[in-house]
Amino acid sequence: MVFSSLVFLFLFLPLSVLFYFIAPGLKAKNAILLVFSLVFYAWGEPVYIFLMIFSILMNYALGRLMEEEPDKKKRTLIFAVAVNLLVLGFYKYYGFLLTSLNDWWGTNFYVHKIPLPIGISFYTFQAMSYIIDLYRGKFKAQQSLLDFGLYISMYFQLIAGPIVRYQDVEKQLKEREISAARLGRGMAIFLFGLGKKVLIANTTGELFDAVQAMGAQVSTATAWLGAAAYMLQIYFDFSGYSDMAIGLAYAFGFDFPVNFNKPYLSRSLTEFWRRWHISLGTWFREYVYIPLGGNRVKSKKQIRNILIVWALTGLWHGAAWSFMIWGLYHGVILMAEKYLFKKKALPAVPGHILTLLIVCVGWVFFSANSLADAGVTLRAMAGFARGGLADHTALSLLAAHGAWLLAGILCCLPQADRLKNAMIERNKVALVAATLAILGLSIAFLVTKNYNPFLYFRF
């Protein structure tokens, strides 16, 4: 199930709030939340739910084993990490691996199509953060299977993050404030996230899809429009989801860390990655970069470590070479910023522009169906387009979708964020008006997504 669906908004959300608030005592509330979370997951993955349950049981048992047999702690850790990675690797990278082998060495493996279990990248990383931090002695093993299951499967963050570390919610699993006021504020945060996703990500996404469908025929102007549209789509989609998750979690008594902090206002790529998908960056720093030696090793090793981290970050986003290229592209530029331009920060305006350009070019790799397609788009953006520099199509697309692009750009500004916070903090009238507008329009957009006239008229 996704948050931006009618089933979620009109059935799942009211029911889960109702049962959660009626349930007496924290234990019962946790149980209700676990049940709803499992239903939430099973809704989209009626079969792979068992894979997630397996993951919960295994990590729970290994966690307890680590604590009960301290002398085998390291072996248990290695085993747990290996199994988690194997499961993730099998479901996410099996096809990619075999296809690449076939391409490179002319092998002829038959590649079964394995559908990717929703959210497996997220919950596996959460489970691994638990196991690794447990090994590091940051906390005691969770004794309650119920609470551990809830940590892994909590429906707010289950399918699109943020990746919540166990240490961030350990206390809240046992003790947290549950109140109608928190519900209200949580719903307000959720609402703005919903608007980001349905009103801006989906509409700019339509523009991007239209451009992508034109393939190699685009003009330079059209290619840039498509790139700008994707840049907004991915941010509003991803951060909208995160906001919805954070809002829901808040409503149910949990404090999740902020996951996106106005990333497009960054003046360098280094800053961008401190603001973009913060929980993922934290995860890779904590569990990959630092264990590899982090900043405390010689620069040669540091460079190797940075490249490893970014190749993995790329692959985490998707099992394809274009994602790995995207990750390495970011890694290389980050290294350049770190070693070459260490103290030479650009002035504000060129800094902003250059950072946006770097990120925008990166998204071309990210969004393309293949590396070859990315090449075509980049060539078009550089002015070597088959469709010329500009054409009617670009104007036509701009007229049809320009308003949403503009709305997206405005919502990236710090003023938009301040306005939103002001509404949540103090301005009741504005909040009620914004709620009616965002909810009303979101429902209108969701209900008519399947507007699907029967096109009899040709016949």
Added chain:
Amino acid sequence: MELQEKMSQDETGGKSKFMLWYGVLFILCLTLLTILHLAAPDRSFSETEKRVLAKAPAFSAEALAQGRFTDELETYLADQFPKREALMQLRMRLEYLLGRRESQGVYYGDGDYLMEKFNTPGMEIMGRTATAVRGFLQRHPESKAYFVLVPTQADLMAEKLPSYAENADQDAYIDSWYSALKNEAVSIDVREAMRSAMAEGVQVYYRSDHHWTADGALSVLDTVEDAMGLAHRSFERAVVFNRFSGSLSAKSGWSLPVYDSIVMYTSSDPDFRYYIQEEESGEKFLSCYDAKALSGYDPYEFYFGGNYPMLTVETSADTERTLLVFKDSYANSFLPFLFEDYRKIVIIDPRYYSYSADTLFLLDQFDDILFLYNAETLAEDTSLRKVMEPL
């Protein structure tokens, strides 16, 4: 982090009382809509989209495991959502205000005219069809052939299109057809007649539908009669339906602020009679107008009750002249104007007719052959070529 700090600062104080109500009302509001949704009876058919709406899905373990149940439930909720049409218009009007003038290949033109985009036609398809038509006409030199290609809105009303609209050159396409058939058929160019009718204030196209109006069809009658050597006639006009919302409205999602009207023209000769036989079923009709269609899903089917593979019209006209027509739906509102000029008219819609038209000449002969298409249909058509091929 900022947001979180602010969150925790704010637990006390007057604001949280409002937030308390806000959350409860938010959830109640969603619940209320759900109850409204469940309480309202399901509708089976959408007038605006002209399609059957989804029904509540039947639950089964199998459907659930395949993910079918959940998908169908989402579709059902969307299809049966209270005030769905109004929400659709809210969205389309909002986007219109924000500058959107195109939806699903339909442009919203000035003065509330919807117009279908004319795509660059495939000249290869045209070449093959034209060759087949020429071959057919050469096999039947005893019949005199006439060719009418009617432009669509996007041509004659191009000045109402948004300035950036992508619109291929329809005039050039029509001209290339006329020159391709110049030796085999008399080309009847109706563009001037339609333009001057428009200049006189005649609404030659529907606002919400891709067809020309019966008034538009009438505006070219003199031109056609002159070319075919027929007498000029006049007809009785009556508006039979004034709440017509057509195919372009359905396709684009824009409901227009004004409805279109459907007009019926009848012979001014009270003694003129005809009947129409639908050849597939053998059913006979005494009128080419089907009043039932006006309350159906496509009121344009008022003309001839829609499209059939083959219709035969036998009339009481005092002549022995016969006519064979190859046409698309544009012809449906025009052909009644020719009834009094022929004893017998055979009407073939090649999109549904799956034989060589040569078979028609085994039993019958025709004095005249008329091709009547609109440029848009013909540009995408491959069925005429098949019908034109030899036995």
